[in-house]
């Protein structure tokens with residue numbers, strides 16, 4: 001059946017302009033408002049996660065003074081911190097926040113394809129956060145089984161939150177998955193179907209590609225978590241034995257029998273590894289655009305960047321068992337997963353080369369977003385290299401479950417994406433708010449965050465080599481750990497407190513600038529992609545005023561000789577393309593045209 | 597537009613408008629249908645993962661196969677009829693035969709309800725015969741997977757009931773046509789899932 005659109009695209013979408021405050025900010029179907037709601041809920045949850053981390057760092061750094069933290073709370077804080085940061089902060093912020101804001105604007109669309117479902121998505125996300133937070137207030141408190149929630153440990157009496165906490169966690173994850181699925185269907189269909197005239201897939205900015213592929217990963221990976229959560233809930237609430245083996249709890253045998261904890265690990269990591277790329281791919285995309293704009297160069301190897309995103313997305317589904325080398329797997333199995341793990345490093349490294357080559361001979365403008373983007377290249381290389389260590393079975397065995405792993409994933413999944421989040425917020429802030437932020441303060445924020453996080457995570461690699469195990473409430477007295485390990489922990493805690501406090505610079509800056517910042521130019525960085533060429537700043541509901549834009553080129557025409565401002569926006573037709581002014585054009589100055 | 601051709605285009609070389617006078621999506625189908633198709637893939641992943649879990653758990657020594665009640669054949673028949681009726685409604689939706697569209701679509705949904713009732717009946721029969729969820733992992737998987745399938749069907753029935761009301765109120769606009777088409781797709785999908793589940797459960 002051939003599909004005949006009901007109406008011309010321009011008028012197809014009925015814009016419902018709300019007039020009340022509630023209609024405008026609460027039950028709003030505008031993708032930009034939904035993006036800000038998603039982002040704010042995620043950041044709020046992330047602040048809870050940050051405070052939890054500072055609390056358990058107090059225990060590690062100052063075990064004597066921090067006696068208000070008992071072992072149970074320590075484990076609960078570590079667990080909730082991990083889950084909050086991975087799922088409720090980063091996943092929600094990249095897909096729900098940046099995805100919602102940027103996809104329609106960069107695709108030249110008026111909104112998402114299904115605005116109502118989009119609104120539903122953010123409300124369901126809020127419900128999942130409320131359920132998660134509720135676990136702090138139930139008897140027994142939140143679960144303390146580690147963010148990986150491994151059974152049987154999570155469900156046994158010795159673990160805090162084994163009664164209500166874990167149930168709420170699993171339910172909350174289930175609800176979160178519903179929200180992401182609703183949002184995800186929207187993002188995928190919008191990218192496929194709502195691109196404006198002339199905007200082919202390969203003309204999309206890499207931000208959209210990153211978010212698009214990450215969304216597909218989310219749609220396929222979260223089901224594994226859902227399946228694991230459902231079966232675990234059955235084990236806990238209905239007494240089945242999917243995962244629970246025969247086991248003795250406080251001297252008495254439990255009713256469970258014969259379940260397979262390793263099955264849970266497979267399901268969890270079949271979700272868990274793609275999940276790290278659900279966070280990483282949008283970061284890759286966003287940082288590519290920030291680098292290209294502020295280096296005034298087209299992104300190096302655009303096609304390769306797209307292919308790498310797709311390849312990483314595909315490969316990320318066949319590496320999961322590198323998290324399970326110590327689970328007693330068959331050596332050939334480990335061999336297979338070590339191989340795939342090292343293969344995935346190839347497209348990843350390719351992206352890193354291309355970012356560096358984008359900077360090469362660029363007309364770099366060291367604005368605050370660029371600071372963060374370049375900082376990301378450092379931290380990501382760093383974390384990627386330690387990943388290569390851990391990907392090899394023999395090297396991983398002694399390092400697994402030590403602080404080396406903690407250092408690896410915080411460099412690669414904690415610091416790097418967060419630097420991109422800041423780069424992206426500073427980069428798009430003028431468009432979102434219509435105001436400029438305070439540049440000096442943003443740069444100070446960068447140095448505090450960048451150097452501070454290095455002070456936290458660099459020593460952790462060393463602790464890992466010493467053999468300090470992760471998830472230990474206290475080191476106690478052991479022969480293999482010198483006193484200096486404890487001293488290092490104290491130093492790390494001080495750095496963590498410093499980094500935590502310095503985030504105030506960010507919040508003060510963006511909140512203060514919302515009212516008091518100087519009015520922003522519609523396109524302060526001179527960017528070529530569509531979102532900077534809306535008729536209003538910030539864009540109004542419907543984004544494009546009277547008629548949708550038409551796209552004539554890709555999003556990376558920078559440093560074009562003779563161009564009015566050195567770049568050509570995506571929606572500039574060829575006829576208006578600047579011609580090189582013979583008199584002012586000096587071929588020696590511009591190699592790119594020397595051979596024309 | 598092949599996928600390979602799409603991702604090997606060199607965007608920095610070609611300038612100007614690519615494509616016709618109107619913006620067009622990558623897939624020549626209504627957006628709702630694209631979204632539903634993606635969702636069907638997601639749902640298949642969920643069922644496949646349960647199946648993988650089933651096979652892995654089956655290897656362990658405490659597994660005692662459940663002999664599925666014969667009534668499942670009857671239930672399967674109900675679901676097949678339901679799908680056939682939906683297909684019939686879908687086939688004639690563009691003709692003037694409004695009456696039969698209504699009959700086929702609405703009775704189709706009712707047969708799905710009968711199917712769910714039949715599934716509940718097998719559940720209670722199994723319970724009475726002492727096959728409890730906790731007694732064996734095979735039983736647990738049986739309840740879990742059939743239950744999950746029924747939940748998916750209930751979701752479909754919710755859309756079906758909304759469309760039925762619109763159909764009965766006489767507004768057979770394009771919307772209702774699309775909804776009939778999508779319901780049919782969804783019903784066929786759930787039939788296939790059910791057949792696979794049924795084969796899996798009864799052969800192990």
Ligand code: HEM
Nearest residue numbers: 276280322323345384387388390391400401405409412413
């Ligand atoms: C260069 C590519 C990478 C390789 C070869 C690699 C390898 C590994 C390996 C083998 C482990 C398991 C260590 C263990 O538990 O013993 C691991 C853990 C981890 N990796 Fe990576 N990784 C890479 C990139 C990434 C990226 C890009 C992210 C996220 C954006 C990431 C996030 C994580 C996380 C979160 C964990 C720890 C999970 C946990 O046990 O709690 N990795 N990595």
Ligand SMILES: [Cu+2]
Nearest residue numbers: 273320322323
């Ligand atoms: Cu991994």
